Amino acid sequence: MIDYTPKLPTGVGSIFGDVSLSSLSVPANVLWGLLLLIVVIVGVVTVILYYHWIRYGFGDRKVIMVQILYSLVVFFCLGAMLTSVISYA
């Protein structure tokens, strides 16, 4: 009886050997920490950007549109990240 176990291809130039995403295990605390770090960084950047937009671009229609677009996307991104972390944990 021949025992044959097919060897599955590991992709083009698999430099990490048999590592796959399914085997990655990150503690939930790390993700919470990363989320907090990103919130702080993006928060500081947002304050700086708003300062510049209000001080130098107040009343400019383009600046108002940019403020809305930037804020909406940041808000939804952070919301999605929070949902992912809660779901992961």
Place this chain on the structure above:
Amino acid sequence: MPRLPLEPGEEIIMTCHKHWLAYVLNTFVLSILLLLPYIAYRTLGFATDVTLSDKTMDLVTFLYLGWFIILWAYFFIAWTNIYLDEWIVTDRRIIDIDQTGLFHRSVSDFRIEKIQNIMVKEVGFVAHMLGYGTIIVETAGERIKLEFDTLPDPGKVRDLISECHDKCLANLTNNTHNLEARELVTGD
């Protein structure tokens, strides 16, 4: 809230910002960076998983969104630096605002009547097709040069500055004649 201190009676004629092409290079580079995780995933041998578990999908979503939001913030920092770089042409001055970084801003102004030379440069096929170029204004006295690159429709801006320059000189001449006439009459 006034952005700039204007003189009494001074009017803003035109505000010039950079051509949209100035934003394109930043956008292109950031788009490549945005796709980088996906390219790495496909080429570095991680793409062996036929289906990812829910937990792994949450992790991937979280990491990718984190990467995206950082690039998004960086894009708007670059956009702000480019957008706040502007020329303001009033009926008396040209105000050159140079925003080289978020915390690096320089404002210079030049009297329009002191302008000696205005030059417009549109170099290359792309510049001609898209209608942008560089405008260089030289003033008298210490031969100070004002330059604004990637300006849309530089010819129109040059014509506007020339018109304002002629009006300023005409006003100055009229004022001088009026002053001389008054001196003759009053004997002062």
